Amino acid sequence: MFVLPKIVYTTESKYNGRIDVFEHKGHYRIAVGNTTQSLSPDAQHAIKGTWGKIADLVLVEHPAAREILVLGLGGGTVVHLLSEKLPEAKITGVEIDSEMVDIAKKFFRLDSIPNLNLIVANAFGVLSDPQNYNLSEKSFDVVIIDIYHGEKFPDLGKSGAFFANLKKLVKPEGLVVFNRIYLEHHQVEVDEFADLLRQFFTNVKTLLVAGRSNSDNILIYGRA
Numbered sequence: 001m002f003v004l005p006k007i008v009y010t011t012e013s014k015y016n017g018r019i020d021v022f023e024h025k026g027h028y029r030i031a032v033g034n035t036t037q038s039l040s041p042d043a044q045h046a047i048k049g050t051w052g053k054i055a056d057l058v059l060v061e062h063p064a065a066r067e068i069l070v071l072g073l074g075g076g077t078v079v080h081l082l083s084e085k086l087p088e089a090k091i092t093g094v095e096i097d098s099e100m101v102d103i104a105k106k107f108f109r110l111d112s113i114p115n116l117n118l119i120v121a122n123a124f125g126v127l128s129d130p131q132n133y134n135l136s137e138k139s140f141d142v143v144i145i146d147i148y149h150g151e152k153f154p155d156l157g158k159s160g161a162f163f164a165n166l167k168k169l170v171k172p173e174g175l176v177v178f179n180r181i182y183l184e185h186h187q188v189e190v191d192e193f194a195d196l197l198r199q200f201f202t203n204v205k206t207l208l209v210a211g212r213s214n215s216d217n218i219l220i221y222g223r224a
Helices: 044-048 050-061 077-085 098-107 123-128 160-169 184-197
Strands: 006-013 017-024 027-032 035-039 067-071 090-095 116-120 140-145 170-181 202-209 217-223
Touching: 006 098, 017 098, 027 098, 044 050, 044 077, 050 077, 050 140, 050 170, 050 202, 050 217, 067 077, 067 123, 077 090, 090 098, 098 116, 123 160, 140 160, 160 170, 160 184, 170 184, 184 202, 184 217
Parallel strands: 067 090, 067 140, 090 116, 140 170
Antiparallel strands: 006 017, 017 027, 027 035, 170 217, 202 217
8 A cells, every 4th residue: 555654743943944754664754845854864765865875975985984074964864874884983963953953863863873973053163163162173084064954055155265164174185075956956056166166175076866857966075
């Protein structure tokens, strides 16, 4: 029998607006508007989709990573997958929305990740003053940036100041990975974003991630 997903939790956030949690066959999905923010990490769409591709990319590009920073934690899908693939790595996750963190703990077992250091704060504030959050410059092997509010990527995340502050936290030759939505109406802006990134990082490459279309998301990654 075909079973439709059902909403099991709804809340309002000053950062994301309405947040819905759907359940379907034992798996959960966080949605903000029409955009999926997180999936249960054991769901096939998570493993084979964007979050799984990020974890696979980190494993290939930096298998010896021991310090990983994730800006934009959401429900913690990518952190679960990274923890499984790199159990020796310490992961610091930054999430601005305390409502999202509560959902991650309630439905996505965020507290079960043993190697996670959680910071509830604005990613831009963390980058501009890392010492205030007990973080040191040149301390991360990998930084993953996934700072969407629904389908909106913050304007500050496209600035030279953001890239410069980001680079200060990454070890020499460390890896940075941006997740960007790459639907047709975003593609020109995202291509310009990748060109700007090349002014701050080396060996910048892209990886398309198929979803409902052949290019739902794009991973843009490079070296410090």
